[in-house]
Each structure stands twice: as structure tokens, then as C-alpha cells.
Amino acid sequence: MVPTNVIPFPEVQYSIRCGACPECGKTDGYFNVGKEHWFICREHKTKWLGGYNLFDNWKEQTVAQTEIINEMLEDYKEVLPFRQQEKTSFKVSGE
Numbered sequence: 001m002v003p004t005n006v007i008p009f010p011e012v013q014y015s016i017r018c019g020a021c022p023e024c025g026k027t028d029g030y031f032n033v034g035k036e037h038w039f040i041c042r043e044h045k046t047k048w049l050g051g052y053n054l055f056d057n058w059k060e061q062t063v064a065q066t067e068i069i070n071e072m073l074e075d076y077k078e079v080l081p082f083r084q085q086e087k088t089s090f091k092v093s094g095e
């Protein structure tokens with residue numbers, strides 16, 4: 001299933017702040033689950049909690065949308081995100 005209401009997330013500064021997929025260092029966007037912002041990588045089916053109440057658009061989301069998102073996120077594996085400030089296990093190629 002292709003998520004339809006994922007919010008595109010190209011801003012690099014936020015991917016640094018909120019983390020990125022530990023497999024590839026990218027994110028496809030995020031979903032709101034209540035005040036929680038869950039980021040995903042579609043390619044690796046990973047998800048991680050990026051933060052709480054960082055973006056106001058969670059308030060516009062309906063309960064029905066949240067249920068669909070919750071069901072979709074069950075297919076994704078929760079991971080520890082890669083963050084540039086922290087030295088995690090993510091390896092930059094060429095090092």
C-alpha cells in the first residue's frame with residue numbers, strides 16, 4: 001500500500017533535527033499520530049519518532065486519518081534514526 005497522506009519532507013535542517021533512516025540516511029516524510037511526528041523511509045520500511053508538536057498541522061488531522069496512519073505504520077519497523085549530531089552506527093560511504 002502506498003501511503004497517500006504522507007507529508008513531503010525535503011528540508012535538510014529538519015531531517016538533521018528529526019533523524020533519518022539508519023539504512024540510507026534519508027526520509028520520505030512524516031505522519032502525525034496525535035502530537036507525535038513519525039518519520040518513515042518507504043524503501044526500507046523503517047519508522048522513527050521525530051518529535052512532538054514540532055509542526056502545527058497535526059491539529060488539522062482527523063481521527064479517521066490517524067487510524068489509517070496507525071494501521072500503515074504497523075507494517076514499518078521501528079528503528080533508531082540516524083542523526084548527524086550523534087555518532088550512530090550509520091556509516092557514511094567512503095570512510
Ligand SMILES: [Zn+2]
Binds near residue numbers: 021
Ligand atoms: Zn532507508
